[in-house]
Amino acid sequence: MFKLISQRLALGFLTLFAASVLIFSGTEVLPGDLATAILQNNATPENLAVLREQLGLDRPAAVRYVEWLDNTVHGDLGKSLANDWDVAEEVGPRLKNTLFLASYAAVIAVPLAVFLGIMAAIRQGTLFDRFINGFTLLTISVPEYFLAYLLVKYLAVHHFWFPSLANVTEDTPFFSRLYLLFLPMLTLLLVTLAHMMRMTRASVLAIMSNPYIEMAYLKGLPKWKIVIHHALPNALAPIISVIVLNLAYLIVGVVVVETVFVYPGLGQLLVDSVSKHDVPVVQACGLIFASTFILLNLTADVLGILSNPRLRMPR
Amino acid sequence: MATPDIHPNHDLILQIDHLAVEVPSGTRIVDDVSLELRRGEVLGLIGESGAGKSTIGLAALHYGRGACRIAGGAILLEGVDLRKLDPVACRNIRGRRVAYIAQSAAAAFNPAIRIIDQVMEGPLWHGLMNEAEARAWALELFHALDLPNPDTFGDRYPHQVSGGQLQRAMAAMAMSCRPDILVLDEPTTALDVTTQIEVLALLKKLIRDFNTAALYISHDLAVVAQVADRIMVLRHGKMVETGPTSQILLAPSMDYTHALVAERKAADTLSVISSERHDKPVLEAHDVTGIYGTFTAVKKVSISVARGETVAVVGESGSGKSSLARLIVGLLPTKTGAVKLHGETLAPALRQRNLDTLRKVQLIYQQPDVALNPHQTIGEIIGRPVAFYFNRTPAEVKARVAELLRLVGLPEDYAGRLSTALSGGQKQRICIARALAAEPDVIICDEPTSALDQLVADEILKLLKMLQDDLGVGYLFITHDLGIVRRIAHRTAVMLKGEIVAQGPTAEIFAPPFHPYTEKLLSSVPEMRTDWLDEVLTKRVATAR
């Protein structure tokens, strides 16, 4: 088991490394290069040469990569091309905001999704199950901004129950933060809840067709006990992986929701920087998002191994 | 709980009256079956697949598998009709008064829960024992069932113990509530013969020691004969006949039972007499070795087949007999040694072999279901080798397909159909026709009958024999079933752990002096008499001393 887990860990770090190479080399496949991108229309050969030297572009790519990685690891994310601000300083508070919104949604969505998914599996075929199924198929198909605008229209504009913009600053107190972020959270909740719930239900039901489930019935156990004691332990690995996938989605897919609610998070910064061709910021945000995603997947893999007795206790 | 009774052997415990079970389409898969079971009595339910024996067994727990529904009749447990009970009362019967032992323990044990927790679950849930009592009782059962390290055995997960041990653990799980009735559904079918005999002996002892009534379900008459007091023969969900075991074996009254008994008895007798070599060998393997990764599946094996000859390779699962077939056809490249066809050495890997050598050696698979492409018509399946190897015109191919269909005993108009609608036996005939279409010298048969019902398998064996007489084709016949070997093989090779331990004319292999493993194998095959099991066990104990 330790061999398996250390293999996964090694693989995870390898992926992380590969991701950093890919994100870095993104700038290398430019038709021109970083200097042309910055100067755009002002690019004269002299300007370019000066800037290239300033940016160190005359040195080999491998050297610059190692330097960039070294700086990044030490918290120096470089300077924004758009306004020359220190990227790390700009990214810090926004990352906190994004994580706050994502955790807010996750804390409610995960337990609710697992609970409803199991309930739907226990009551398979009943009205409750069919309703949940239909409802989640709808929310899963609908783009986030549609849900978000629908919520804004009815909960913020028609009725002034919640604010339509998530104007938070660094000193917004915790509870008003929760209130201000209610609609963005609800949007994320609906989208991820549906997916997690459907997968939980499907995983439990897939297990329910196994012969050992029939054996449990033949031992005289009631359905709820069979689902919880016999099906759930076996459905754990797929459920964990879908939860982690959705957590990753919460952090990465938060981009659209942040834009709708004009929430000063990392996603919004990323989108702005993409349209401004602000490469250092895109690289920094991209690396943060990618690392989070990879680390979450790694966690899912390790938990999956731990929850499977076949892998935990070899013959 | 098994309470002592005044008339333990005469007390009627289970009575099923005019039972009917339906699938959602309304078809009755069990129709008008009645039976009676007394305390301490074992009733054997015998039949081919689709006979409804498992369905009846499960009905004793008032359980319909999948979408099956108990549609009529009464199931009386000590006079109480289970069909009239509410779900809670019904659950109180299951596991506690009537317990079930399934065919595959590997599938019936939950892979995520320790064995002992699964064994203790019944008594704890039904409130029969407290934690300590349940554990003590489970350990006692592990001791009684002769499990290795019985005190710690249960701490393991199902995947950590062998198939035979798990099957015994399931018996412990079934006995955990000391039920009045055990339903044993093919409890030894998934096991190798040498393991089967041990489990069978233990189950018999268990039933006897606890004086439990039992329904013993099996397709193998000889197995049931060892444990059952009476036997009920079923076919297509209907009862054929019921009677004391000895009467069913010795004097069956119905034709169907007669056929079953005769077919099973044929397996006990040697029927191939000629064993001299007709010809020089067509296909030979010399000292071939085959390796999967680091595991050596076949070690330096030599074997040969001549025209018109059947050579059987017999062994238990994991003996390397199927790997040998894969070596010969080139799917598994030979590490050492050589495969020769008509004296010429073949390339070790499939891709380097030429079409003519591929044509001359054909393969028939164990599972006809997956050996035929479900999206091709039978005409396309059989016609392809004809067109591929012989470059015939479409009209010639069509004529040849019709001829081949006739040869394997199927109507010519099957050519336009898909194989998916056919029965297992018919599919296997298509596979044989496909092999014959290549006009091979040797056909390798990899357990071609083990997925089929007894009587259907018998038909396929007869067909293979007839084709050999007519066409002179040689067979390398891979099987675990000694009965088949006795019936069709001119020569036999016995495989154990990748090596051939005995080889020669079948009559010599099956007569003393035996190789010790051959003897163990032979003595483990149940025979068609009621005293076989006890006799073998007594003999084994005697030789052990």
Add this chain to the structure above:
Amino acid sequence: MKLFGHKVPFTAQLGMVIIFINAFVAIFGPWISPFDPTDMVGDSWADADATYWLGLDNLGRDILSRMIDGARLSIGLALMITMLSFSIGIVTGFTAAVMGKWVDIILSRIVDLLLSLPTLIFAFVVLSVLGTDIPVLVVTLAVLDSTRVFRLARSVAVNINALDFVEAARLRGEGLWWIIRKEILPNAVPPLVAEFGLRFSFAFLFIAALSFLGIGVQPPDADWGSMVRDYRDMISLDGIQPLYPAGAIALLTIGINFVVDWILAVHSNSTTTEP
């Protein structure tokens, strides 16, 4: 209603109708559009009435006409991406499965790596560098998406490849092309069709999301996603305009999901139930 011998449930019928209407609008847009989508026919943000069924937009253009026009770009782009990603994914996936050995190992490792990165973020990096031309958009998303097609195509082919009838064809000496075309492909069709639907709706949502964020389709072109962006300010004035294009996106996705659900259910039944 029955199709290919299977009963079609109501939801799947509904889905088919939705897909058909969308396809019809995308193909015949210019002929059924009531107004020229670029003509300013009235006041900005004029309310819906009998002439302008959905009202007018910020520049006084007919919203319905613009949506009909946008359908072509939204659906067309998604279709192009999906077809491209399928061509790449199926060819590489089948090759990996049938060739096996190092070809399989190398291709699978590359795909594993790409899959372990978040698609959206990776697309952002590429787009920030290469700019947001439509060809760049299509190729980037197709390549990223083809990794998922590869996974499925490979696993489907590996499963079929392990079946005895494929082995029988191989033993007969059949060539690679014959085995893929005659033995594997016919058996791989149902799961691949379902996947096509899923990948299409994913690409469709993805393009729309990028356009909504302002880094997809750029003006003067407009797809449904960028229309949501253009109209979004109206939501705080209690307007419904952004919900039209957003609703159209949602509707088509729901329609596709209904049909895909049905195909998957039929397929899983036909492989698991015995005759």
